[in-house]
Amino acid sequence: MQPPARNALAQAQRTAVHLEMRDAYMLDDPEFIAWKGGKRLDQADRATWWNSWHDVVAEAVGRGVVVRRARIVSEPISDYVRYEYDGTFANVAAGEQVRWLPRRNTVGLALPGTDFWVFDGETVLLHHFTGEGQLDQDGREYLTDPALADLCGSAFEAVWDRAVPHEDYRPR
Numbered sequence: 001m002q003p004p005a006r007n008a009l010a011q012a013q014r015t016a017v018h019l020e021m022r023d024a025y026m027l028d029d030p031e032f033i034a035w036k037g038g039k040r041l042d043q044a045d046r047a048t049w050w051n052s053w054h055d056v057v058a059e060a061v062g063r064g065v066v067v068r069r070a071r072i073v074s075e076p077i078s079d080y081v082r083y084e085y086d087g088t089f090a091n092v093a094a095g096e097q098v099r100w101l102p103r104r105n106t107v108g109l110a111l112p113g114t115d116f117w118v119f120d121g122e123t124v125l126l127h128h129f130t131g132e133g134q135l136d137q138d139g140r141e142y143l144t145d146p147a148l149a150d151l152c153g154s155a156f157e158a159v160w161d162r163a164v165p166h167e168d169y170r171p172r
Contacts, residue, residue, distance in 0.1 A: 024080040054094035061095030099163030
């Protein structure tokens with residue numbers, strides 16, 4: 001399997017954009033299971049939630065890389081999206097800009113069929129998931145196709161323009 005996004009982000013020079021379009025991922029994730037059981041992150045206790053992803057984001061942002069994430073979500077939101085929403089403060093603390101777009105507001109947008117990252121407008125990382133939200137066996141695919149990078153970048157910008165900043169989004 002290809003390496004995760006953190007490797008590409010560590011090498012990005014200008015931009016990294018990520019579009020998430022599923023209502024559930026990796027439902028067997030121990031952190032999600034603990035959240036369903038009532039565990040909540042304490043924003044005041046950074047040591048309990050800061051991890052290597054946050055280090056990579058903070059380092060990239062410190063180098064001047066603009067890191068943006070947009071999430072298309074069905075409403076009312078799923079348990080998994082609520083879990084993501086509850087933990088997004090950590091992404092923001094690391095320097096990511098995050099926006100949310102209710103799925104009903106995507107009408108008229110042409111979107112790729114899978115989640116993706118675009119790094120520096122050049123490299124695309126596709127994430128392929130099973131129907132149950134597990135990362136497929138060959139779930140990561142890096143491509144350096146300028147036309148695909150433009151297509152995904154344009155789709156991301158269209159979503160970003162309609163989406164609500166994390167600090168203003170109130171899920172239902």
